[in-house]
Amino acid sequence: MTTSEPSPRQARQALRWVIRCSAGPLPERQQHALQRWLRADPRHALAWRQQQAFWQGLDAAGPDVLAALPELTADHAGLRPIAPRRRLPWLLASAAAVVLMVAAAPQALLLARSDLRSGAAPRVVQLEDGSTAILDAGTALALDFGGQQRRLRLLRGQAWFQVAHEQRPFQVEAAGGQVRDIGTAFSVSMQDTTVTTQVSEGVVEVRPGDGSVQRLHAGQARAFRDGRWLWPVQQAEPQAMAPWRRGEVAIDDVPAAQAIADLARYRRAPVWVLGGQGARVRVSGLFHLQQPETGIDAVATQAGLRVQRLPGGAMLVW
Known part of the structure; x- marks a missing residue:
């Protein structure tokens, strides 16, 4: 009889056992517990072999992986603190978890200030003035509509x-700059502190914050960062702007790590990209946002990276 594939829960259990064993010989009580777990279900033994192969394949990157995945260091079985690999002490793994929680705090505050948010897919919103806003995945907007302004x-x-x-x-408003409509349809995107405006209809005025003003017409685009223009006005096909509105993700000559981050926004489960030369390889492609995993696999192939699928839908790329 063929053994079915382990469930995500069984895969997580197996990975925790593998990490425990990688830290050194188990105490006798835990050795017995591991044997009981392996005998309890044929899928446990299969999950054990699969996760052993995964962990051994990441031998050189073990500390980086645990820093990116601190939840794997949590011992939910109540046996003992996990010290994955002698060269990654428990204190480091705990510190990584604290760092990620601190890093997440600004995002939580940001979301608390927003009036409109989107999840892992674009969202179409009808605003109170009759305007339409289409939010890409992972977007947050704050609104201030008063008697004299629509901000x-x-x-x-x-x-x-x-x-x-x-x-x-x-x-x-975005990153200290302003984009003012003069009867149009346009997009505004923000990546870190870089703001890009593309006009598909009509005209807008863009003020980066340094006192200058740029008027953009349909088919034009420009970006600024920290109050300064990044490059001259560029021309683009209006119908090609904001391709995510049509369910497409356009990747154009960007580092693989950034391309994977762009695609990961359309997944509910996280994607971690470890550093390295492959993460800096520049890639291009057009992908469907409903199939982000296929796009991530394609980008990884272009950049010579490996993809490992983890329990719960998470992905690790290195």
Whole structure:
């Protein structure tokens, strides 16, 4: 009889046992517990072999992996603290978990300030003035619509706007700059502190924060960072702008790590990219946002990277 594949829960249990064993000989009580677990279900033994192969394949990257995946160091069985590999003490693994929690705090505050948010897929929103906003995955917007203005603040991600015409100005703020509508449809994207505006219809005025003003017409785009323009006005096909509105992810000559991060926004489970030369290889491609795993596999192949699928849907690329 063929043994079925282990469940995600069984794979997680097996990986925790593998990590325990990698730290050194188990105490007798835990040796007996491991043997009982292996005998309890044929899938346990299969999961054990699979996770052993995975862990051994990451021998050189063990500390980096544990720093990126601190939850693997949590002993939910209550046996003893896991010290994965002698060269990664328990204190380091615990510190990694604290660092990730601290890093997540600003994102939690950011989301608390937002009025509109999207998850792992784009979201279409009808605003109170009749305008339409399409939020890409992982986008957050704050709104301030008053009697004299329509003010939006892009807190994270990217959005496309089809603006309803009226007397109140329509203005999008991002990273200290402003994009003001003059009767148009346009997109604003923010990556770190870089803000890019693309105009698909009409005209907008962009103010990066240094006092200058750039008027962009349909088919034009420009970006700024830290109050300064990054490059001259660029031309683009209006129908090709904001391809995520059509369910596409366009990757154009960017480092593999950034390309994978762009695709990972369309997954609920996380993706970790370890550093290395392959992560810096520049890649290109057009992918479907409903199949981000296929895109990540393709980018990894271009860059000579390996992909490991982890329990719970997480992915590790190195």
